[in-house]
Amino acid sequence: MASKLSGILAAAKAENRAALIGYLPAGFPTVDGGIRAINALIEGGCDVVEVGLPHSDPVLDGAVIQTADDIALRGGVRIKDVLRTVQEVATAHPEAAVLVMTYWNPVERYGTARFAADLAAAGGTGCILPDLPVEESEEWRKAADAHGLDTVFVVAPSSKDKRLAEVTAAGSGFVYAAAVMGVTGTRTQVGSLAEDLVARTRATTDLPVCVGLGVSNAEQAAEVAGFADGVIVGSAFVKRILDADGDEPAALAAVRAVAGELAEGVRRR
Amino acid sequence: MSEKDYLPGAQVPDARGYFGAYGGRFIPEALVAAVEQVAEEYEKAKADPAFAAELDGLLKDYTGRPSPLTDVHRFSAEAGGARILLKREDLNHTGSHKINNVLGQALLTRRMGKTRIIAETGAGQHGVATATACALFGFDCTIYMGEVDTQRQALNVARMRMLGAEVVAVKSGSRTLKDAINEAFRDWVANVDSTHYLFGTVAGPHPFPMMVRDFHRIIGVEARQQVLDRTGRLPDAVVACVGGGSNAMGIFHEFIPDADVRLIGCEAAGEGADTPRHAATLTKGDPGVLHGSRTYVLQDEDGQTIESHSISAGLDYPGVGPEHAWLKDTGRAEYRPVTDDAAMQALRLLSRTEGIIPAIESAHALAGALELGRELGPEATILVSLSGRGDKDMHTAAQYFGLYDEQPAADDAGNGGK
Numbered sequence: 001m002a003s004k005l006s007g008i009l010a011a012a013k014a015e016n017r018a019a020l021i022g023y024l025p026a027g028f029p030t031v032d033g034g035i036r037a038i039n040a041l042i043e044g045g046c047d048v049v050e051v052g053l054p055h056s057d058p059v060l061d062g063a064v065i066q067t068a069d070d071i072a073l074r075g076g077v078r079i080k081d082v083l084r085t086v087q088e089v090a091t092a093h094p095e096a097a098v099l100v101m102t103y104w105n106p107v108e109r110y111g112t113a114r115f116a117a118d119l120a121a122a123g124g125t126g127c128i129l130p131d132l133p134v135e136e137s138e139e140w141r142k143a144a145d146a147h148g149l150d151t152v153f154v155v156a157p158s159s160k161d162k163r164l165a166e167v168t169a170a171g172s173g174f175v176y177a178a179a180v181m182g183v184t185g186t187r188t189q190v191g192s193l194a195e196d197l198v199a200r201t202r203a204t205t206d207l208p209v210c211v212g213l214g215v216s217n218a219e220q221a222a223e224v225a226g227f228a229d230g231v232i233v234g235s236a237f238v239k240r241i242l243d244a245d246g247d248e249p250a251a252l253a254a255v256r257a258v259a260g261e262l263a264e265g266v267r268r269r
Numbered sequence: 270m271s272e273k274d275y276l277p278g279a280q281v282p283d284a285r286g287y288f289g290a291y292g293g294r295f296i297p298e299a300l301v302a303a304v305e306q307v308a309e310e311y312e313k314a315k316a317d318p319a320f321a322a323e324l325d326g327l328l329k330d331y332t333g334r335p336s337p338l339t340d341v342h343r344f345s346a347e348a349g350g351a352r353i354l355l356k357r358e359d360l361n362h363t364g365s366h367k368i369n370n371v372l373g374q375a376l377l378t379r380r381m382g383k384t385r386i387i388a389e390t391g392a393g394q395h396g397v398a399t400a401t402a403c404a405l406f407g408f409d410c411t412i413y414m415g416e417v418d419t420q421r422q423a424l425n426v427a428r429m430r431m432l433g434a435e436v437v438a439v440k441s442g443s444r445t446l447k448d449a450i451n452e453a454f455r456d457w458v459a460n461v462d463s464t465h466y467l468f469g470t471v472a473g474p475h476p477f478p479m480m481v482r483d484f485h486r487i488i489g490v491e492a493r494q495q496v497l498d499r500t501g502r503l504p505d506a507v508v509a510c511v512g513g514g515s516n517a518m519g520i521f522h523e524f525i526p527d528a529d530v531r532l533i534g535c536e537a538a539g540e541g542a543d544t545p546r547h548a549a550t551l552t553k554g555d556p557g558v559l560h561g562s563r564t565y566v567l568q569d570e571d572g573q574t575i576e577s578h579s580i581s582a583g584l585d586y587p588g589v590g591p592e593h594a595w596l597k598d599t600g601r602a603e604y605r606p607v608t609d610d611a612a613m614q615a616l617r618l619l620s621r622t623e624g625i626i627p628a629i630e631s632a633h634a635l636a637g638a639l640e641l642g643r644e645l646g647p648e649a650t651i652l653v654s655l656s657g658r659g660d661k662d663m664h665t666a667a668q669y670f671g672l673y674d675e676q677p678a679a680d681d682a683g684n685g686g687k
């Protein structure tokens with residue numbers, strides 16, 4: 001039952017490199033503009049993309065992604081637009097895996113089973129639910145399993161070993177290791193906690209372990225690729241689009257270029 | 270404190286923090302260890318007589334408990350003659366019920382070996398109580414407060430700073446209590462090793478709804494006995510305002526087994542529960558997940574939180590504690606919307622008839638009691654939680670009623686314009 005996501009991560013491993021996973025919120029700066037931006041991430045070299053579902057209360061996000069979510073919500077983005085984003089990206093790029101990253105309440109409100117069905121129908125391959133701990137996840141996992149979706153759980157430097165085993169046993173696709181204790185945002189250093197967390201996580205699972213939170217450039221990507229199976233980058237892309245200040249060609253060129261540099265970084269191991 | 274199964278078959282909450290379908294623990298993995306530590310330390314503290322003794326001592330000698338019960342005859346005359354009794358949490362040190370929970374969690378923080386406390390605040394009363402305890406115990410203190418609230422509760426911002434706390438004005442979202450909580454969670458994720466998040470109401474992830482309730486239970490425990498001693502019987506109804514719901518849970522809890530005592534929570538209806546500008550979460554919201562637990566939430570079809578509105582900063586919140594959600598669904602408690610204007614009129618009425626200026630939050634309960642008294646008639650006894658005093662609200666009240674000299678008095682007869 002190897003999923004598309006697992007296959008892509010295995011292929012990267014076979015090439016002796018880390019996978020590159022990019023994040024952008026849907027609807028940012030517009031729904032169609034967001035679709036073009038996510039396509040640009042893949043064209044620049046991302047193997048997997050996470051489509052964010054913008055939320056009114058993004059408690060795990062720093063200022064950069066909060067701003068993007070705000071812009072998307074003020075633009076009127078709806079869940080159906082997020083699903084359309086998944087569908088258009090998945091259609092344009094069948095070689096990539098498309099995940100959704102969302103806080104839990106929108107899924108519960110939409111209907112857990114309905115969301116899983118619609119995400120799968122749109123060509124999505126799974127979900128990351130950063131505020132749904134494994135204890136609260138049973139209903140979602142049943143729905144995800146019924147539709148062949150992966151559920152990627154997050155582990156943190158504060159996770160104890162016993163808990164890591166419980167979390168990784170419940171997840172599929174890969175394990176998202178948070179590099180630092182904190183919210184999303186670019187950081188100058190990846191931090192020493194990440195390598196230790198990856199090692200402790202690997203001791204509990206055969207799933208690939210990918211590292212995110214704070215990675216923003218090729219140097220950091222190469223450093224993380226030295227000990228992890230994948231490198232996850234979000235805020236660095238969002239920031240390029242914010243910096244372009246409405247100039248879409250410039251924004252697309254910038255995110256494509258950053259993806260290219262990061263893709264080079266994950267091959268540098 | 271005894272484990273209660275006060276509704277048939279229910280252990281409240283269960284081991285996972287559920288009150289029926291509500292509660293739980295919807296938190297990021299990074300906070301799981303910290304929240305589990307709070308839960309474990311709280312269980313240990315409950316079993317430790319030294320903890321109870323120290324807390325009791327503080328409540329008595331520092332807070333000034335027990336708080337009095339006041340008969341308000343002249344005010345009662347406006348409530349159809351029903352006898353209204355006020356539980357005077359406004360007379361606690363720092364001026365509200367919030368100190369009860371804060372002292373409990375401050376002792377817990379010391380037991381956990383943490384040195385820094387963060388908290389959210391709306392009206393500023395929880396922030397002031399927290400800053401006070403941090404001064405007393407020598408903890409570093411950072412308080413998150415929505416920018417809108419720092420303006421309308423400026424007196425409390427000055428009090429917190431006087432007490433040595435750092436006050437951060439939160440500029441995201443609706444710039445009120447909800448966003449202050451978001452920002453406090455962001456701080457906690459990044460600083461969890463040194464920091465305890467001293468949550469200020471009966472919401473949030475398990476064990477906060479249970480623990481904060483337990484620290485406020487004393488309100489109802491005292492009041493129930495005081496009413497019995499004063500009147501020889503139980504009240505017909507207990508009325509409290511509900512923001513997150515802590516003063517209400519505190520005064521309700523001891524009465525839950527008394528099936529004949531009606532429990533009535535007053536939510537902020539702002540400009541009207543049928544307008545878009547209100548904070549009547551239980552009346553108008555739907556079940557969802559906000560700030561770590563499943564409860565009623567003001568939200569749109571996509572599960573995005575809808576901004577709340579109330580003249581009262583402490584009730585201006587689009588969520589509510591999960592135990593209230595459960596009490597509503599089981600029918601054990603009722604929840605009524607009270608508009609800004611009804612609350613402001615009750616605030617002025619209590620001031621003019623009894624010489625007690627209540628907080629705008631508490632004035633929502635007073636307005637609810639006036640309405641209920643007229644329904645129940647002169648035989649009825651109504652216990653009201655007077656959760657706080659109104660000093661912090663004098664600027665808002667002065668503007669509402671035109672009390673400043675330089676302003677034309679809008680309408681001295683009663684319908685104060687804004």
Ligand SMILES: Cc1ncc(COP(=O)(O)O)c(C=O)c1O
Pocket residue numbers: 365366391392393394395469470471510511512513514515516517582583584628630631656657658
């Ligand atoms: C005096 C007073 N009463 C009530 C509240 C509302 O909180 P809760 O519903 O948790 O009692 C506040 C909150 O700031 C308050 O200051």
